[in-house]
Every structure is written in C-alpha cells, then in structure tokens.
Amino acid sequence: MPLPDKPQKIFDRDAEWRELVAFACDGRPEARLGVVSGRLRQGKTYLLEALTGTLGGFYFGAQQGTQAELLSHLADELARYTNASSAPHWHGWEDAAADLLALGDQRPTPIVLDEFPDLVRQSPSLPSILHSAYRRRDGGRPGQARLLLSGSSLPLMHRLFGAASPLHELSDLHLTVGPLGYRQAARFWGIDDPVLALLVHAVVGGTPVYRRDYVGDDAPTGREDFDGWVCRSVLNPGKPLFREAYHLLREEIDHKDRALCHSTLAAVATGCSTQGQVADCLGAPLTDTARCLGLLREHGLLHSEPDAFRPSLIRLRIAEPLLAFEHAVVRPHRSALAQQDPVAVWKHARPDLDSLVARSHFAQICRDWALRFADGPDIFGTQPRSVAHGSVADPAQPGGTDVAAEVVVRGRGDALNGSLLSVGLARWDEVMDLDHLERVRSLLGILAGRGEDTTRTRPACYSGAGFSPALRAAEAQGRVVLVDLDRLYGRT
Structure with a gap:
C-alpha cells in the first residue's frame, strides 16, 4: 500500500519523512525499535508529532523530573490517547513498557518517546527494561508496535544505542535529523539572491526554528536589508536569537567546562584550525584543550577532519554557523551592545563578518x-x-x-x-x-x-x-x- 504523503506544513525533510513512514508502516508481525537523534532546534519533535498525527500514533514528550512524576504524566497521556476512563496504575517502567508495546497489537502503530535521555537520567535501568520487554514478545504474542526513541543529547544517545547498549541489536532505524542544507536553507528563508543567501546562512545556518520562532519570521528583503536585518534580529536583545549561542552551550555543556569551551570556540572562529593552535591561543595546557575539544565534538558543536594532504593533521571547524558568528563577530562587542544602539555597534563589527566568518563559510559551502x-x-x-x-x-x-x-x-x-x-x-x-x-x-x-x-x-x-x-x-x-x-x- 502507498505510504502517506508528508504534511504540507513540513518544509523539505523528504528523505527523513520517507524513512519514518516506512518504519512506522512496516507490516511485519513483530515489534520494532527506531532511533531518531540530532542536535537541538533541528525539528525532530516537529517531524515526530506530524508522524503520529498522520498515522494515529502515540506521542509523549519527556521532560526533566522524577521517575514517579514522568510515569504519571505518561499514564495520563496514554489514557487520553486510548480514551480510557482512568489512567493506568503502573508499579514501574516494566508495566509502562508492556502497555506501550500493546498499542501495536492490532496494527502498525508509531509510539514516540521524545527526549528519551531525560527518562533514562531518572531511570537508568530503562534501556534494559525495554530490551527485556521486546525479548518477552519474541515467539509470543505478535505485535506491530513501532517504538521511536528520540533525543538531542548526542553523547547520551550514542551511549544508549551504541554497540555496547542492550538496545543496539534491537534498533533497525537510526535516523539523524540535521540542519537544512545551504540550498534548502535559502528556499526556507525565501531568498533568491545567492550573495544574500550565503550571508544569512553564515549567520544562522540551516536551523529551521531560527526563522519561525527566533526572529518572528523576519527575513531580509534584499541584499541592502542584510545589515538592518542583523541589527533587528540577531543583535536585538528582544529577540531569542540574541542569546541563542550561549543557550546552546548552557544546554549542552556542563558548567565547569563552559568558560573554556567559549574561549575555544572563539579561537577556532578567529582562525585557529588545529589543537596546537587553539592551545597556544588560549595559553592552556594541551590536556585541557583536548578535553574541551572532545566535549565540543561529542556534542556535535565542532567537527574535526584530516587535512587532505597531511592526514595526521586534524583540522577543526565549528559545526553551527551561529556559534561561529557569535564568537568571531558578536562576542567582542557584547558589552557595547548592552550600552549602545545595535546599528552603531554593527558598524564596528561588520568587517569581522567578511574577514573572519564569510570567507571560511564560503569555503565550506564550496566543499x-x-x-x-x-x-x-x-x-x-x-x-x-x-x-x-x-x-x-x-x-x-x-x-x-x-x-x-x-x-x-x-x-x-x-x-x-x-x-x-x-x-x-x-x-x-x-x-x-x-x-x-x-x-x-x-x-x-x-x-x-x-x-x-x-x-x-x-x-x-x-x-x-x-x-x-x-x-x-x-x-x-x-x-x-x-x-x-x-x-x-x-x-x-
């Protein structure tokens, strides 16, 4: 049977949608497990909510809280989904897992546990419990539950579903939702001028939420409006994008390493492309620099790639353009932004966009x-x-x-x-x-x-x-x- 079309509200993401609906509509008579990962703000939740809405599946978005509170919220959501007169009374995750998998007893049913790492932080045994729940169904009652576990904490997702995890052998979908490519981003922002498209991409990259929610759907009307757009969006304290770079690090990196990570990103953004250059710039020991670079790589905020002619030389680049723009262009002027009009500050910061950010960003787009x-x-x-x-x-x-x-x-x-x-x-x-x-x-x-x-x-x-x-x-x-x-x- 044909798979359901992607909802019109979802921009691009054709390949991701095909993967998700093929997994969710798989008619084989056994429960299946899928994994959806990706950094914050890339639209994983948007896709998964659209999937469950289209196919009549169940969606639960986890949040930080105690195990008892999270299970209570999950039970309430499940009761609403099944139109039960009261929420189920579970003694623990074993009961919850059994009831969730039972949702697929009659038909293929997508069941989403979004931000799964938040559940595991309070219930470390949950991966083993899910593994046991799947194994109990082997050779027993058939089912067509299509459980999708999603998360933004890349290090924890890797540990949960890596080769050493009990869930690794069960998962047969591993989908990563990343930023929009530079061509898709230009279409998403409604920009036809390639010069303007590259400049906007050098500032905000391909993260979809930055246009709709973080700047109020404000896009530059033309190349002559780019500077004005930067001042009224990225440099405007009233817009969420103004502090987004700091929020990214606060949500991803533990506080004891955050200051060094900011300095490390500033070094890379201003031209330090190797570990040794970063250590020299910071005046920090190589061991501290290496640990910080490892953290940034683990969280998907920094990429490291071998030099094309000297493979032993590892070159560094910032994965998220907004972080590069912040640390190379905006961060040196943060104190001035607190006291002066953004337009006046931007006149001093604008040359750094061309010399430090746009040149390296253009080279990356060429690659x-x-x-x-x-x-x-x-x-x-x-x-x-x-x-x-x-x-x-x-x-x-x-x-x-x-x-x-x-x-x-x-x-x-x-x-x-x-x-x-x-x-x-x-x-x-x-x-x-x-x-x-x-x-x-x-x-x-x-x-x-x-x-x-x-x-x-x-x-x-x-x-x-x-x-x-x-x-x-x-x-x-x-x-x-x-x-x-x-x-x-x-x-x-």
Missing part, C-alpha cells in the same frame, strides 16, 4: 557543493568521495611555508590513498584571475614532487565575486573548473 552536487563526469571526471581543506609545505620557501587549497576533491580511497580529482582555491571577496590558476598549478607541481598522481587532477577556482574574462577563456578551453555563487546555488 559541500563539490561533495553533494558535483556528481557529473564533466566536472571532476568521476564521483567525489571526500572533500577537504589541504595544505603542504612549499620547498621553495624558507622554512617550508605552507601552501593551502580550500577545496581538495578525492575519488575512491581515503586521504592520500584516494585519487586526486581536483585542487581548488576559494575566494569569497576576490575577482579571480589567471594568477589564481597559476597558484593552483604551482601547488599541483609541489604535490607531484611528493608522489601524488596529478595527471588527471582538475584545477578549480571558486569565487563569490566572479572571474576575469581571461579566466573564463581558460574555462572554455577546459583548463580550469570555475564555480561561482550561481553555480553553488544551482542557478546555472
């Missing part, structure tokens, strides 16, 4: 494009398998000065084992010319001298400001791949 959208053989010759920042020492310079390429595309294999499909420079605010192409060719010469096979490597230039006629002519001759904002956003 995203190369990995997700450059799949035709006419671009890089074959399907890219990895895209990363790369750097290599220039033997012609004293001390071996590093030469960098922002977009290094590899095919099959990993790191140095992958075929080198393309090496490219990304420049947000420069009109690129033949000089940039020559820099790429010089870098390819260095790589060839180090043993890289560059015979099929395609030079590339990525620019947010455009290309000179001479470079366009080189493109027409097949000497370089050129990618501008229109191409990044699928307009050409």
Whole structure:
C-alpha cells in the first residue's frame, strides 16, 4: 500500500519523512525499535508529532523530573490517547513498557518517546527494561508496535544505542535529523539572491526554528536589508536569537567546562584550525584543550577532519554557523551592545563578518557543493568521495611555508590513498584571475614532487565575486573548473 504523503506544513525533510513512514508502516508481525537523534532546534519533535498525527500514533514528550512524576504524566497521556476512563496504575517502567508495546497489537502503530535521555537520567535501568520487554514478545504474542526513541543529547544517545547498549541489536532505524542544507536553507528563508543567501546562512545556518520562532519570521528583503536585518534580529536583545549561542552551550555543556569551551570556540572562529593552535591561543595546557575539544565534538558543536594532504593533521571547524558568528563577530562587542544602539555597534563589527566568518563559510559551502552536487563526469571526471581543506609545505620557501587549497576533491580511497580529482582555491571577496590558476598549478607541481598522481587532477577556482574574462577563456578551453555563487546555488 502507498505510504502517506508528508504534511504540507513540513518544509523539505523528504528523505527523513520517507524513512519514518516506512518504519512506522512496516507490516511485519513483530515489534520494532527506531532511533531518531540530532542536535537541538533541528525539528525532530516537529517531524515526530506530524508522524503520529498522520498515522494515529502515540506521542509523549519527556521532560526533566522524577521517575514517579514522568510515569504519571505518561499514564495520563496514554489514557487520553486510548480514551480510557482512568489512567493506568503502573508499579514501574516494566508495566509502562508492556502497555506501550500493546498499542501495536492490532496494527502498525508509531509510539514516540521524545527526549528519551531525560527518562533514562531518572531511570537508568530503562534501556534494559525495554530490551527485556521486546525479548518477552519474541515467539509470543505478535505485535506491530513501532517504538521511536528520540533525543538531542548526542553523547547520551550514542551511549544508549551504541554497540555496547542492550538496545543496539534491537534498533533497525537510526535516523539523524540535521540542519537544512545551504540550498534548502535559502528556499526556507525565501531568498533568491545567492550573495544574500550565503550571508544569512553564515549567520544562522540551516536551523529551521531560527526563522519561525527566533526572529518572528523576519527575513531580509534584499541584499541592502542584510545589515538592518542583523541589527533587528540577531543583535536585538528582544529577540531569542540574541542569546541563542550561549543557550546552546548552557544546554549542552556542563558548567565547569563552559568558560573554556567559549574561549575555544572563539579561537577556532578567529582562525585557529588545529589543537596546537587553539592551545597556544588560549595559553592552556594541551590536556585541557583536548578535553574541551572532545566535549565540543561529542556534542556535535565542532567537527574535526584530516587535512587532505597531511592526514595526521586534524583540522577543526565549528559545526553551527551561529556559534561561529557569535564568537568571531558578536562576542567582542557584547558589552557595547548592552550600552549602545545595535546599528552603531554593527558598524564596528561588520568587517569581522567578511574577514573572519564569510570567507571560511564560503569555503565550506564550496566543499559541500563539490561533495553533494558535483556528481557529473564533466566536472571532476568521476564521483567525489571526500572533500577537504589541504595544505603542504612549499620547498621553495624558507622554512617550508605552507601552501593551502580550500577545496581538495578525492575519488575512491581515503586521504592520500584516494585519487586526486581536483585542487581548488576559494575566494569569497576576490575577482579571480589567471594568477589564481597559476597558484593552483604551482601547488599541483609541489604535490607531484611528493608522489601524488596529478595527471588527471582538475584545477578549480571558486569565487563569490566572479572571474576575469581571461579566466573564463581558460574555462572554455577546459583548463580550469570555475564555480561561482550561481553555480553553488544551482542557478546555472
């Protein structure tokens, strides 16, 4: 039978909806378990409520509280769902689990326990209890309960459903709900101008809730309105977005590590891309820096990726654009914002958006494009398998000065084992010319001298400001791949 269509109120999320309804409507005669995870504010609850509403399932959103209180709330919700005259009287989670799974005795029924980690914090034995409840049904009374356990605490979700968890072997759906991609985010904000779309994405990323709930559905009307939009939304103390970056860390990171995490994010946002550079910037021991970086990675707030040419060199970048914008641009001016008009403060902070945030964000979007959208053989010759920042020492310079390429595309294999499909420079605010192409060719010469096979490597230039006629002519001759904002956003 056909699966139900996604409700119109849900923007995008087509793949996530297909996964959820396929799991929820699975007609096999046994109870099944699914896991939905993702950082805060990404729309997990919105999706799950829509799923249970569409399919007539049961939804329970957990909150912090004692076990007795949470079970009482769950019993009340279950009584309302089943139209029972009174709530069930449970002695513990064993009884609750049995009643929840019984909801699927007649038909496939989605049953959602949202923010499952909040339940486990008060009832550490709950994963084992659910495991036992499922096992008791094996070979016994068939059922079609489709239990979905959702959570935003990524470290706890990993521990609950990792290989060592009793629930790991039972779960056959693992769905991650992440931010909207940069193209989807532009559509979500209703922005057609790719320059404006990238600037807005550099500030708020692809988190859906930031438009609807955090700025009152206020979007910039055009490129000339961008500065005004920043002042009336992101820098406006009356809007939730004003303090969102601090709320993110307060909700994710324990207080004893929070101050160091803020300083660490500030270091990464202003150009420190390795653990050693962060430690030097903070004047902190490597052990403290490593622990802090580990916390940020564990909570999904920081990504670490190997350098394309030196895999042992791990490069850092902030996962949430709002955190990068806050720590590079806004945080140095927080005290001024408490005393001055946002427009006056923004005049001083605005240059940091271009120099510290937009340039690195543009490079990351170029890497995203190369990995997700450059799949035709006419671009890089074959399907890219990895895209990363790369750097290599220039033997012609004293001390071996590093030469960098922002977009290094590899095919099959990993790191140095992958075929080198393309090496490219990304420049947000420069009109690129033949000089940039020559820099790429010089870098390819260095790589060839180090043993890289560059015979099929395609030079590339990525620019947010455009290309000179001479470079366009080189493109027409097949000497370089050129990618501008229109191409990044699928307009050409």
